Amino acid sequence: MxxxxxxxxxxxxxxxxxxxxxxxxxxxxxxxxxxxxxxxxxxxxxxxxxxxxxxxxxxxxxxxxxxxxxxxxxxxxxxxxxxxxxxxxxxxxxxxxxxxxxxxxxxxxxxxxxxxxGKVFTIQLFLEGKFPNVQDFLEKLPFVKTIYSEQQQAEVDLLIGTQKEITEIENIENFATYVLALSCQETSLEIGPLINATKFEVPDFQIEKEHDAAIMHHEELLMCFFLERILFIQLFNLYNKMRQNEFFPTRNKVCINRMDLQGYSEMVTLYPKYLVEFVV
Structure with a gap:
């Protein structure tokens, strides 16, 4: 054809x-x-x-x-x-x-x-079963292959996990260079930040706000809309090729208010993994 x-x-x-x-x-x-x-x-x-x-x-x-x-x-x-x-x-x-x-x-x-x-990008998932519709969505994306194993893989383009799972993985940079957090809080849905785990420390997430928050089906579908675009920009190396890309979750997170469904970007402080001290 x-x-x-x-x-x-x-x-x-x-x-x-x-x-x-x-x-x-x-x-x-x-x-x-x-x-x-x-x-x-x-x-x-x-x-x-x-x-x-x-x-x-x-x-x-x-x-x-x-x-x-x-x-x-x-x-x-x-x-x-x-x-x-x-x-x-x-x-x-x-x-x-x-x-x-x-x-x-x-x-x-x-x-x-x-x-x-026909190459696809490999994504390893650590979602604790909390986002079943997101998982189903990722499995159907034509440019993504999903892995659910908790073991380190030979080659992974991106790791997507809950904030809790990402925090608990030791030496996370060995799993994937880039890490993306998903979270359902009491008042908001959150995607990001997208972290280069070889360069930056995993930030302190507000995990306690996730414990009793249950996501609804249509809310997951809304997250999928944002997630597809984020993954496409990241995996097709578009971040440094385009302008007006402030909504992309590098050093910030995309938040969706669960009451009015308005989206906004919230800054997240990331600290370098390796600091160099200069002696004067």
Whole structure:
């Protein structure tokens, strides 16, 4: 199945449709057609042109493929197409936030290699069974493989745990470089901070506020919304490639008020794991 390469995006300007290079912002193809649904056309050429499809948008997609096949890439594996769908949606959204053309080009090359090889990122979970819907959500993410073992693994990209579990793991940097805490407090849901455990000490969490707090199903689904975006930014190395990323939980945590569901960012003080003393 042929899909438009991540580098290219479908745009609509007045009565014209065009395919634009999101690195150079140049139009590589422009066309004007009647009785074509723009959003349906995008869906087809972004996520797969089927040879047997007969609707007008699919026929146009096949014509575009025939006109310039270099704009498209073929993915046969279902896993690659599922991953492409998610990456494409985020690429469309994030493209205007990159700080440079070099940054977006690095991201696109990395993403295409992940999609092509079907590589997934490994996440080790220490959630004490407190977030079953979050666990189910992570298991279904096309770019994530979850591990529940409490033993140290050979290679882990990220460890996600409750504040209590993260605090109790000795030498946590041996488990994973990055650690992300989840918490259900009496008045708020908390995600983060995202800690580089090789550089910073695990902060003092307010674990006592978790004891009697039970999370509700829809609250977990809300956490999943934030969690997916955080994981995508972290695992696809986007944090230093984009601007206006203050809501990302590095040295802070994302909090959701359980009463009014408003989200806000709360600063967390992190102390370096190794301090160097200078003698004057």
């Amino acid at each position: 042929y899909c438009l390469k991540l580098r290219y995006q479908v745009k609509k300007v007045n009565d014209f449709f065009m395919i634009q290079d999101c690195i150079t912002s140049e139009a590589v193809m422009a066309f004007k057609v009647k009785d074509i649904a723009f959003n349906k056309l995008k869906e087809i050429i972004y996520h797969g042109i089927e040879e047997t499809a007969e609707e007008p948008e699919a026929k146009l997609g096949k014509q575009l493929l025939k006109k310039d096949a270099d704009l498209f890439i073929q993915y046969e594996k279902k896993e690659s197409r599922e991953l492409l769908n998610l990456v494409r949606n985020y690429t469309e959204f994030f493209s205007s936030y990159f700080i440079s053309t070099e940054a977006i080009q690095e991201y696109l090359e990395f993403s295409e290699s992940i999609i092509d090889t």
